[in-house]
Amino acid sequence: MVIRIFDNQDEAGLYAASLAERAIMGAAHPVLGLATGSTVIPFYRELVRLVQCGLDLSHITTINLDEYIGLPPHHEQSYHAFMKRHLFSRVNIPESQVFIPDGSVPDLAAECGRYDEIIREYPIDLQILGIGVNGHIGFNEPDDLLVSRTHVVELSEETIRSNSRFFADVSEVPTRAITMGVQAILQARQIVLMAFGEEKAHIVAKAIRGEVRTDIPASILQLHRDVIFVLDKGSAKELSLAKDA
Numbered sequence: 001m002v003i004r005i006f007d008n009q010d011e012a013g014l015y016a017a018s019l020a021e022r023a024i025m026g027a028a029h030p031v032l033g034l035a036t037g038s039t040v041i042p043f044y045r046e047l048v049r050l051v052q053c054g055l056d057l058s059h060i061t062t063i064n065l066d067e068y069i070g071l072p073p074h075h076e077q078s079y080h081a082f083m084k085r086h087l088f089s090r091v092n093i094p095e096s097q098v099f100i101p102d103g104s105v106p107d108l109a110a111e112c113g114r115y116d117e118i119i120r121e122y123p124i125d126l127q128i129l130g131i132g133v134n135g136h137i138g139f140n141e142p143d144d145l146l147v148s149r150t151h152v153v154e155l156s157e158e159t160i161r162s163n164s165r166f167f168a169d170v171s172e173v174p175t176r177a178i179t180m181g182v183q184a185i186l187q188a189r190q191i192v193l194m195a196f197g198e199e200k201a202h203i204v205a206k207a208i209r210g211e212v213r214t215d216i217p218a219s220i221l222q223l224h225r226d227v228i229f230v231l232d233k234g235s236a237k238e239l240s241l242a243k244d245a
């Protein structure tokens with residue numbers, strides 16, 4: 001496990017983008033697992049900057065972690081729209097190589113199966129993750145068990161409350177989502193989890209230093225052999241580096 005603590009989010013974003021560049025340069029057909037949320041915005045900004053400096057993304061495949069159920073792809077708070085805004089409209093990844101779960105289809109079970117096929121077909125080289133205040137990764141919420149495969153999830157009250165900052169009213173936040181399961185995340189060759197701000201300090205410390213528990217889904221990353229935590233000073237506040245592994 002590697003932990004990197006940066007002074008600010010821009011530096012952290014640049015570091016994460018450089019890890020993505022390394023993964024892209026190191027594979028003939030690179031596959032990036034991508035995340036949404038305010039934390040990963042500096043990563044996309046710096047990745048776009050690298051593209052403007054000559055990095056080619058035309059041969060990469062991207063697989064997003066999750067999507068709300070019930071929001072059409074053009075809804076501005078859908079993860080489709082987020083990805084378009086922060087990455088896809090700015091770089092040269094062909095649309096046919098971009099995968100995001102579709103939460104607007106009537107047959108959600110079929111959509112989960114379709115997504116697992118895609119994950120099988122394109123093994124992920126680098127998985128970017130954020131972390132929810134309750135420790136969720138993707139939308140794998142704290143529970144008695146963690147689901148391996150892509151599945152439909154009922155969002156926790158905490159997640160709905162937290163994500164309501166992006167909606168006009170909490171009642172507009174979808175209550176369900178499709179998310180990649182933990183198996184796909186753990187099968188990625190390398191994982192980069194980004195977290196910023198003091199409000200994440202407690203859960204970050206639990207995920208990194210605590211026991212591996214299904215009610216702290218991010219703690220499962222301790223089992224992965226190549227995981228890098230990209231933090232700022234705020235989110236690292238409760239880690240004691242003296243105990244670094």
Ligand code: GLP
Binds near residue numbers: 036039
């Ligand atoms: C959402 C996403 C997660 C993300 C989390 C944190 O719930 N499904 O993938 O990690 O938000 O978001 P933020 O970075 O805005 O705190």
